[in-house]
Amino acid sequence: MPQDARSRSRRRAPARRRRGPRVLLIAAALAVCALGGGWWLWAGPGPATKELSVAVPEGATLSRAAGQLEKAGAIHSRPLFLAFAKLLGEDGTIRAGEYRIAPGTSARQILEMLQQGKTRQRLVTVPEGMPSVLVAEALLKAPGLTGEVETPVEGSVLPDSYAYVRDEPRAAVLARMQKAMTAYLAKAWAERDKGLAMTTPREAIILASIVEKETGKPAERTTVAAVYANRLKAGMPLQADPTIIYPITKGKPLGRRILQSELRARNGYNTYTMRGLPEGPIANPGRASIDAVLHPADSKALYFVADGTGGHVFAETYQQHQANVAKWYALRRARGEM
Template sequence: MWRSLASNMLTFLVVGLFLLVGVVIWGQSQYTAQGPLEDAICLRVERGSNMGAVSRELEAQGAVRDGLIFRLGADYTEKSQQLKAGSFLIQPGASMEEIVDQVTRGGASTCGTEIVYRVGVTQTEARVRELNPSTNEFVELVAFDPTAEDAPDVFAEKRAQPDTRYRIALAEGVTSWQVVEALKAMDMLTGEVAEVPPEGMLAPDSYEVVPGVARETVLARMQEVQQLRINAAWESRQDGLPLDSPEEMLILASIIEKETGVPEERGQVASVFVNRLRQGMRLQTDPTVIYGITRGQGVLGRGLRQSELRGRTAWNTYVIDGLPPTPIANPGVASLQAAVAPENTDFVFFVADGSGGHAFARTLEEHNQNVAKWREIEAERANN
């Protein structure tokens, strides 16, 4: 009898063991298998949350089939205590294993709210935007002047969220003074700016920053990026250019940047200035005159007067020979590349053509014809 009972107990234990192993194997397969999510979602993990709350949210949004397996998998891999706060973009079909890895890895949030400070040539604008997981594109919630006294309520609301990201985007052609003034208005940054960085030495780009970072640190990062770009452009320059140093290249690039916003034109605009330098002609470009008046501190906001075109400043290329002494703005990569690789043309003149671009000419006669056409366009616009 006892022998029979022991035999039965052993059988039950063996069967139970096999069942347990089967359950474990099944659970592991569920943990690593493709998940049921059909459309991407943005999973927000609050500070102080836990895997239980996360698993329930994932179940509610249809990202996992079984929250218990999700929690057990996180426990088994010893990641339950590594949960990070933030907003995470969960892709369609993501497995439980992939989601656990994502929410415990840390780093910057991959979705949610982003506040972008766009430093432009004429104004600085703050934009609050949120990622739409289904399209993987940002939806703008509000745009406003960050120096205004009354910010939109949604701005304060989103700033209060700990996982909101911040980005500073510099447009091509901004001056260093404009950048510093814009940074001063961003109250999530800290510290004073001892002096305005040299003109041309801040790289137009998009920079992710964290609240509390020093303004000087942000400026140093912008200078580091620009120096790398300057070095790379100078190394790739064409032979025979009338440029003796990276500094002269940077000056020319800044003039190209201010003369045209049409990407396809940069090489032609560069060729005009390079041809003029080679022939000993004055550059005669309005943006340099404007810089001589404003020193890059704000926008002139009106047309140039004849007295200003004739007035002598170190930057007035109507009265000085060659390049001005400093850049007149911060040029982007495309303008740096145009300065060292201009198109091969005979152009020495250009004027606006009414379409946002320019008409180029080889001779003064051609140029005068183009100017006459531009005057007609100006007159028509003034009468409408």
């Protein structure tokens, strides 16, 4: 090699050696950027632009759940999700259920939800006094439930709000409602007062359903229960208007005044044309009405009539009752209702 060429070669060599540290710096910078980007994908806003619902089945692993989350669009990357979970020392234990993923929920927040079991709560509500035909309708309308359901036996469902998960059978939810009533009635019956007019838990449910439909004021439930208990003991007809309506609508609102022909109808429910309790409940009574008939007020009242405020005025004698009825009619005439 000519001398000039060798000199140029020796002068260029140091330049190649100096590129080593620069490459390391660039590599380190890229690593930092990658880590920072990964952390942003982990802790920053998630990709969901609308509310999502993801169901994690029983026995599912974190890896399987991550796949479902990625498919639903709740996380950016399944491998990244699992990598950060492992990096942070998470043990992979998650709870089954349906999860509501709000828009922008981060992967880190989603993992916390899975581990803490913050599942979405779906509820179907049975208000006090709802008849069974409407209970069946509520179950059929509840979103996310599956399968058919028949109208339950009247008085077999305990009014309450019941949680369920997506794809749960309607029959399973109904079974929980009925199990709750069986359990509550057994406990309440065991703690009942002595000397009641009812002799069986079924009779208690029948009377409680009438009390439930007769008053919307909690404070007077026990007095209404006492009136009916006193009438049963005296052998008097209960004369409860809701028992006239039940055979006509199965508990749904009548939407009009009771007809004279309906008042005189003879069937297993009309307590104007029969003595004693009707043949079955006329609604699903709530806890308060069940408690009221098992612990009625200490009252000798045999009559009650509306007082114009949503409640009732009570009387021990027929003469007192007639005076109260006259006042009620006068109030209705003043209101233009008669």
